[in-house]
Amino acid sequence: xxxxxxxxxxxRLAFGGVKAADGIDLDVMPGEFLAIIGPNGAGxxxxxxxxxxxxxxxxxxxAYDGEPILGLAPRAIVRRGIxxxxxxxxxxxxxxxxxxxxxxxxxxxxLWSPLTPLLRPAWRAEAMAVLxxxxxxxxxxxxxxxxxxxxxxxxxxxxxxxxxxxxxLMDEPxxxxxxxxxxxxxxxxxxxxxxxxxxxxxxEHDMEVVxxxxxxxxxxxxxxxxxxxxxxxxxxxxxxxxxxxxIEPAHHA
Amino acid sequence: xxxxxxAPARRVAPIGEALLALLGIAAVILAAWAVPWxxxxxxxxxxxxxxxxxxxxxxxxxxxxxxxxxxLAIGAYTVAFLAPALPEALLLLPLGAAIAGLFGLVIxxxxxxxxxxxxxxxxxxxxxVLYSLLEKLYSLTKGTDGIRVSGLRFAGIxxxxxxxxxxxxxxxxxxxxxxxxxxxxxxxxPMGRALAGIKTRETRLEFMGVSARRVLLAAYxxxxxxxxxxxxxxxxxxxHVTPQLAYWTSSGELVFIAVLGGAGSALGPFLGAAAFELVxxxxxxxxxxxxxxxxxxxxxxxxxxxPGGLWGMLAGRLGRRP
Numbered sequence: 306x307x308x309x310x311x312x313x314x315x316x317r318l319a320f321g322g323v324k325a326a327d328g329i330d331l332d333v334m335p336g337e338f339l340a341i342i343g344p345n346g347a348g349x350x351x352x353x354x355x356x357x358x359x360x361x362x363x364x365x366x367x368a369y370d371g372e373p374i375l376g377l378a379p380r381a382i383v384r385r386g387i388x389x390x391x392x393x394x395x396x397x398x399x400x401x402x403x404x405x406x407x408x409x410x411x412x413x414x415x416l417w418s419p420l421t422p423l424l425r426p427a428w429r430a431e432a433m434a435v436l437x438x439x440x441x442x443x444x445x446x447x448x449x450x451x452x453x454x455x456x457x458x459x460x461x462x463x464x465x466x467x468x469x470x471x472x473x474l475m476d477e478p479x480x481x482x483x484x485x486x487x488x489x490x491x492x493x494x495x496x497x498x499x500x501x502x503x504x505x506x507x508x509e510h511d512m513e514v515v516x517x518x519x520x521x522x523x524x525x526x527x528x529x530x531x532x533x534x535x536x537x538x539x540x541x542x543x544x545x546x547x548x549x550x551x552i553e554p555a556h557h558a
Numbered sequence: 559x560x561x562x563x564x565a566p567a568r569r570v571a572p573i574g575e576a577l578l579a580l581l582g583i584a585a586v587i588l589a590a591w592a593v594p595w596x597x598x599x600x601x602x603x604x605x606x607x608x609x610x611x612x613x614x615x616x617x618x619x620x621x622x623x624x625x626x627x628x629x630l631a632i633g634a635y636t637v638a639f640l641a642p643a644l645p646e647a648l649l650l651l652p653l654g655a656a657i658a659g660l661f662g663l664v665i666x667x668x669x670x671x672x673x674x675x676x677x678x679x680x681x682x683x684x685x686x687v688l689y690s691l692l693e694k695l696y697s698l699t700k701g702t703d704g705i706r707v708s709g710l711r712f713a714g715i716x717x718x719x720x721x722x723x724x725x726x727x728x729x730x731x732x733x734x735x736x737x738x739x740x741x742x743x744x745x746x747x748p749m750g751r752a753l754a755g756i757k758t759r760e761t762r763l764e765f766m767g768v769s770a771r772r773v774l775l776a777a778y779x780x781x782x783x784x785x786x787x788x789x790x791x792x793x794x795x796x797x798h799v800t801p802q803l804a805y806w807t808s809s810g811e812l813v814f815i816a817v818l819g820g821a822g823s824a825l826g827p828f829l830g831a832a833a834f835e836l837v838x839x840x841x842x843x844x845x846x847x848x849x850x851x852x853x854x855x856x857x858x859x860x861x862x863x864x865p866g867g868l869w870g871m872l873a874g875r876l877g878r879r880p
Contacts, residue, residue, distance in 0.1 A: 357765070378764075379764045379765055380764050380765070380766075380767045380768060380769060381767075383764075383765055383766065383767035384767040388765075389765055395759050395761060395762040395765070396758075396759065396762070397751075397754070397755040397758050397759050397762065398758040398759070399754060399757070399758055400751065400754065400755070400758075404751060407748075407751075408748065408751055408752060408755065408766065409766055411748035411752075412748075412752075412763075412766035412767055412768050413767075415767075415768070416748040416749055416752050416768055416773065417748075417749065418747055418748055418749070419743070419744050419747050419749045419750070419776070420740075420743045420744065420747055421743075421747060422743075422746045422747060423746060423747060423748045423750075423751045424746075464762070464766070465765075468766060468767065
């Protein structure tokens with residue numbers, strides 16, 4: 306397990322004239338938390354979409370655990386152990402939070418049992434255990450569309466974690482979460498992912514979150530990785546501050 | 559559209575649902591015994607209820623099939639074609655179901671790639687192709703004249719007419735209970751809950767490693783089997799099959815019954831079918847020229863004032879809010 310868990314080489318994808326990926330090389334090491342930052346339209350979500358099979362790059366390669374995954378359908382990639390959560394939570398709105406989590410657990414064995422209840426004792430217990438780790442147990446019986454944004458984000462990630470991935474890609478896990486609850490949401494998230502030994506790549510706009518929780522930061526700009534390294538180094542790089550974050554270095558210093 | 563008619567209006571405790579089912583079964587038997595000429599109508603209503611269970615499954619996925627009576631026709635014509643050589647009803651029934659299921663699988667592989675209006679219209683188009691074939695291939699199907707179903711045997715016995723009516727009624731009731739329980743279990747299972755997920759978040763299914771198309775296909779095949787069962791029952795009861803069974807108005811009727819009965823419970827289709835057939839009979843007797851108008855008015859009132867259908871109205875009285 307010394308090699309990278311995820312390895313992207315020379316990824317290219319353009320939408321019309323806009324280069325969403327213009328030669329992306331990136332290695333994600335097992336166990337690390339890698340933050341992706343950068344201005345809107347830099348290609349951050351595109352990278353997640355390419356890795357999860359939702360978009361097909363025009364060039365380059367992606368290997369997961371040493372094996373190429375490019376060209377596989379999203380559900381085949383999920384089955385190999387790459388989970389994802391969404392900027393806009395993708396929950397089954399008419400189902401309860403518990404059923405949402407239980408469906409993810411059922412999905413691991415392919416869902417194909419037409420006569421035994423979804424909320425059979427074993428799956429109900431496991432779903433409750435997942436929800437408890439995320440602090441969502443009190444909301445288990447609530448309909449998913451009745452939750453506030455923070456809870457919806459956590460439930461969305463809980464579903465991805467219930468699939469027991471080795472790598473999770475999270476698109477802005479804290480966007481839309483009220484400022485007051487943001488840090489607690491992230492703390493819960495990081496604790497659960499560390500416990501489950503899940504490697505994480507997450508797109509994030511909040512530099513405080515990045516500084517506190519990321520092992521490494523990749524700075525996206527116009528489809529390229531402009532900088533890559535530990536947060537204290539990258540977030541103090543004058544070029545990054547000026548071009549990507551939009552702060553004059555002197556002001557920050 | 560489907561959002562208003564398919565959402566379970568309220569949750570009723572399983573015991574209440576079971577009690578209501580038992581009451582319904584008792585009422586149907588009592589009615590068939592007390593009013594002999596109702597037996598035929600109730601048998602057809604139970605058969606249609608089984609077909610509408612299939613519509614209900616697809617409604618849960620937010621999909622409406624406007625051609626589903628093609629599977630009913632396939633079951634019915636299976637009986638009509640095979641009865642001369644194989645008059646055993648207890649073999650014709652599973653055969654009709656299996657052949658309808660097979661058609662369901664082949665057609666399903668194609669239609670589950672589409673959603674909403676495309677799904678509905680493709681089903682409609684395919685059912686009209688079947689209708690045309692049944693109508694035009696006169697040497698095989700006798701066209702619009704249809705085929706008479708000749709003397710059936712039940713477990714080797716040919717009962718007299720009165721007994722046979724009871725046997726058909728009993729078969730229809732038994733199968734209605736069986737498929738009602740089956741659909742109820744299915745809807746609570748992972749596959750049934752995923753089916754409902756197609757309506758709200760199909761992409762999430764894919765990102766859980768599940769093929770949404772296969773989830774829909776499984777339900778589609780099951781609904782085709784139930785359509786086939788309904789068709790065999792209708793053919794054996796009415797003793798006459800015509801292409802009308804596959805005509806779009808027949809499919810529309812199934813959707814009509816589904817909305818009338820409500821999609822919140824496996825009881826809904828049977829409530830709807832019973833109400834539909836009874837209103838039809840009595841309205842046709844009372845005002846021969848206007849019975850369709852009366853049915854239309856009933857449906858309009860249900861959609862406007864009871865979007866959960868007849869089941870929703872009952873559940874509202876029995877149930878508690880979730």
